[in-house]
Amino acid sequence: MLDKRIGMLVTILLLFAIFNNGNAVEEKNVYFYIVEGENAFELIAVCNGTNYTWYFGDGSMGYGKTVNHSYSDGEYNVRLIVKDNGKEIVNETVMFSTYNTPPSADFYYSPEYPYTLETVYFWDNSTDPDGYIINWTWDFGDGSTGYGKFVSHVYAKAGKYNVTLIVVDNNYEASHVTKQIIVRNRLPIAKFRWTRENETLMFYDMSYDEDGYIVNYTWYFGDGTVSYERNPSHQYAKDGTYTIKLVVRDDDGGVGEVTKTIRSDNKLPTPDFVYTPAQPTDLDNITFTSISYDEDGEIINHTWYFGDGNISYEENPTHRYADNGVYTVTLLVVDDEWAFNYTQKRITVLNVPPVANFTWEPLHPVPGRNVTFNASLSYDLDGNIVQWKWDFGDGFVGVGKVVKHKYASHGLYNITLTVYDNDGANSSKTVKILIANLYVDDDVYDPANNTWNKIQDAIDNATDGAFIYVME
Missing domain, CATH: 2.60.40.10 (Immunoglobulins)
Structure with a gap:
């Protein structure tokens, strides 16, 4: 499977390189295009405005975002003026020939049956018998659009999508093609863990769905009982080994399941931790050390919640807080039978005072x-x-x-x-x-600032009661 995926990726990259290196035609901005009909030509503006004025090049005019016009054989300068609330935003004139043969739109894509959140690559395969194509516009069918000869797109939800490619040739004539693409749903991932309060076992769902949400939970407790709650609790009639099965269904009908074997009398793990330094500041990297243990098994997972939105899954992580404050640190540990327990400690992170200098x-x-x-x-x-x-x-x-x-x-x-x-x-x-009133500095002679380099000069410039400071 890995070799197949690598081969597909190499193929995609090669095709991308071929299309980009072989595409000598520069894509042009198109403000309108023309579609040939049975009895008339349809002229379609692709920009948004409040007023559209068409000059068909044969002395006649038209108004509207889309207009129809009949031409006699020949060549015409077609002009479109678009205004938005009185301001002109487009004034475009193109040469149009009725002798032109419209392009033929076509494309292909890969993979053929993509999953949600997977990149789909689209390649233009259109042709033009008497010219060349200057513009490619893609409608992916989910409200998104793209432009260019080679594009890619990611679908968020499973379903059937009609992908449309519109191509415009150098005569500004257009054609389009629509193909349906089926995007497959990603199945939900079923996960759970459990803990105990006295004789009651409490099960906590940890399932997730990458491209949607889970709509149904079914728990089989291994003793013939079933629950449809998301986080049920259960009490066994007698201690023993039971096989727990959780089945989840997502909003697209996809099903995921997980099965785990547990002992109902399994001892919960004991969580505990220490940290250094004992009085950390918000400039310190704090080292958290788990001293947790499990009496009848082993701990297989550590999850740290540092109280500031950050999480770590290391056994002994380090963490630095962005600001001082009091934070509640939670350590949750899971043993080899997926039973969990947690402990919390409040940690005071000190502010580092400022440093005064002047x-x-x-x-x-x-x-x-x-x-x-x-x-x-x-x-x-x-x-x-x-x-x-x-x-x-x-x-x-x-x-x-x-x-x-x-x-x-x-x-x-x-x-x-x-x-x-x-x-x-x-x-x-x-x-x-x-x-001081006057200063004497052997290395400075600056009378403007009352500083002389000789004591006598300072004395000569002093007044009665003046204080003269002689620098060493």
Whole structure:
């Protein structure tokens, strides 16, 4: 079967390559086409508008999306103007000859009897005896359309579909062909598991239907009793080994079934788990380790529900939460007789607080001049900073990412920046900065910013009571 499918795929790809490499004709947009009838030609617009005006090229006109017109033998410039609520959207003129022979539409497809959700490939096989084809329009019969010489389509539901191909030649004459394709239903998949409360066994359906939904459930409990509920419960008269059969029917009449042999006195598996780190953050990859066991068999399946919409089927998975919060983690285990049990634990995932950091300019500030404080170096690894608060150390405060402040006098001030993230966490940073009247720096001569490279120059420019800071 595998070799056959590989062969079919290779054939499809080869045909695709042949059609694409051999298709030297560029497909053209077609705003209308012409169909030859017994007594007249039918002109059909393929665009949507509110007003259609036709100039037939022989001095006469027509109106409507589809019109009929009788031509004498000859060649004509046919013009179509389409307006939508007064706005012109199409103004197309083509040369049409009544001597033209219309194309002959044909196509084939593969596979011959496809299933739902399976890709069906369609190939054009049309011919034109006196010209060439310029446009291919496909109607797949389920409300979908396609364009081109080679197309593919996937059917969502089983049924019979009428596929129509319309081809238009270089004379803008068209023909069509319709073929029926039968799309087969995919059978539903029957699955179940069970658990126990005291002496009562509770059966849980896990069946599914890929291309529809299940409409009927029939349970055979192996002791002569039957149930039609989706998730029935049952109590056996005596302990023993029983063959359980579940039969499901989908909305297209397809049937699937599964049979399992269980012991009614089978001990349920015992689920349990641990995780590390013990106090995780939303930046941590948390390792979950199952320490579950089964007294009278073995565990064959682990299903983890992390409480944030994510699921894992590994025995010992790792998971990272996108945001901090309290999550309920559920571990469900199934033993070798398809009995299940589960346990839940609440895990608190912590927020990582933001990091406060800032710069200031000028680096050597003086009284009476603005100092610009910039918190752009602050960051939050698991979110974003939403507020910046400043304490300038002189009794004044500020708010914002970038702020300005003037100090009235020289001195040493504690500047504190506190940042708050989108989860309400905060952190602070305090830096001592010196406000001096003049600075002496051997490597800087900048009188405009009260900085000299010689002590005497600073003294010469100082006023009474000025504070001069000499850099080391």
